[in-house]
Amino acid sequence: MRRHPRWLCVMLSNNMGHCVVGRGAMIPRKLKPFLCRMLSGYKPKNDVKDSYKILELEEGCSPDDVRSSYRNLAKKYHPDxxxxxxxxxxxxxxxxxxxxxxxxxxxxxxxxxxxxxxxEEEQFKSKSLQHRHYLSFEGVGIGTPSQREKQYMQFRVDRATEQVLQYRQQRLEGLYAGSDLSRAKDVRQSKKVKITQAVERLVEDLIQxxxxxxxxxxxxxxxKPLQKFSHSPHIDPMTHNLNRILIDNGYQPEWILLQKEIRETIERLRKSVVAARRKLGEPMTLPEQKQWGRVCxxxxxxxxxxxxRVDDxxxxxxxxxxxxxxFSTDKEILRARKTYEAVLEKVSDSDTKEMSMLHFRP
Incomplete structure (x- = not known):
């Protein structure tokens, strides 16, 4: 006999239609299976077999077969x-x-x-690790779970301390590396200053x-005292006076000399090409054409x-x-031809004037 909860209500029905209601009743052990079947809607096995026979089916059929048979029989026996x-x-x-x-x-x-x-659970249990509890706490420690937890906490403290030490070490190494770079920079700067001072002393000695x-x-x-050449407040008077002294004594910057050289060179080339074309005459023979090609x-x-030199x-x-x-070679050759044609026109005009003057001379 086993006492059930106080508020449990049980309703049993027998073949005579009587109901037995118990509140906090003591249920015999022999009645428990019968009670469970009644509450779960259990049907005796004979009723299930009869139901299969009524539906004209056999045990082991699928739900689709049951539905199909039910539809056919409903069409057959339905009153409507x-x-x-x-x-x-x-x-x-x-x-x-x-x-x-x-x-x-x-x-x-x-x-x-x-x-x-x-x-599946049995298979999984058979395949699972025998020491699954060691997968927790990152596999650190031995003993009971509480002992392993304490060991894991100490492990985390040690790891954090090691990480802090590594961070401080890296920071100090970075500071030392930066100081080395600054020291090397100071050395380079000092060398530069020494070289500048040496050059200045050398220049001063040469001037003296x-x-x-x-x-x-x-x-x-x-x-005589130096005069202030420029009255503009935006120009440094010292720089202006130095530039003026250099110009007055024939000094010219490099870019001015290069520009002058380039202009003189192109004028000389143009004159030489025109002179070579005038020597060949008009029209040119085959040897003269070859000579003109070599000139080009x-x-x-x-x-x-x-x-x-232009790039420089x-x-x-x-x-x-x-x-x-x-400068373009084709444009210069075309320019030389036009210059030569202009020279020919001038020569022909002068010749016609001389002929006309001789013709009208008494």
Whole structure:
């Protein structure tokens, strides 16, 4: 005998239709299976077999077969059907049998699913690690879980301390590396200062030596005070006076000399090409055409060299608008031809004037 909860209510029904209600009743052990079957809607096995026979099926069929058989029998026995075998009592039996069979199939499927789950769990247990509890705490420590937890906490403290030490070490190494770089930078700067000072002393010594020899005696304005050449407040007077002194004594910047050289060179090439064309005459024979071709090739080579000087000029010129473009060999040859034709026209005009003057002379 086992005492059940106080508020448990049990209702049992027998074949005579009587009900037995108990509140906090003591249920005999022999009545427990019967009670569970009554509460879960359990049907005796004989009723299940009869239900299969009513549906004209066998045990082990699928739910689809049950539904299909139920539809066919419902069409056959339903009172509202136009079938000649319509019978309400037979239809009720078919419907009850349909519900019993479906509940039986559902119970079987649940029991089979439970068995499969139990088998899978047993297989998993057989394949699982024997020391699964050692997978926690990152596998640190031995002993009971509480002992391993304490060991794991100490392990975390030690690891954090080690990480802090590594961080401080890296920071100090970075600081020392930065100090080394600054020290090397200071050394380079000191070397640069020493070199500058040495150059300045050398220049000062050369100036003093030249003054002692009298190299500056021929300068204009010797012994006179420097005059302020520019009155503009935006110009440094010292720089302006130095530039003026250099200009007055014939000094010119490199880019001005290069520009002058380039202009003189292109004018010389143009004159030489025109002179070579005038020597060949008009019209040119075959040997003269070959000679003219050699002149053009030489001009192309000279233009190539001149364009290199143009590149050097563009690198040193301080004003962007003063930069020069490359010269073209084809344009220079065309220019020489036009110049030659203009010279021929002048010569022909002068010849016609002389002829006309001789013709009208008495």
């Amino acid at each position: 059907s136009s079938s000649g075998m319509a019978d309400s009592k037979a239809f009720i039996k078919v419907e009850e049998a349909y519900r019993v069979v479906l509940s039986d199939l559902t119970a079987k499927q649940k029991s089979e699913a439970g068995e499969e789950e139990e088998e 030596e030249s003054m002692a020899k009298g190299d500056f005696d021929n300068l204009s304005g010797k012994g 090739e030489q001009l192309a080579e000279d233009i190539r060299k001149l364009n290199k 000029f563009n690198l040193v010129v301080p004003i962007l608008s003063r930069q020069m473009v490359h």
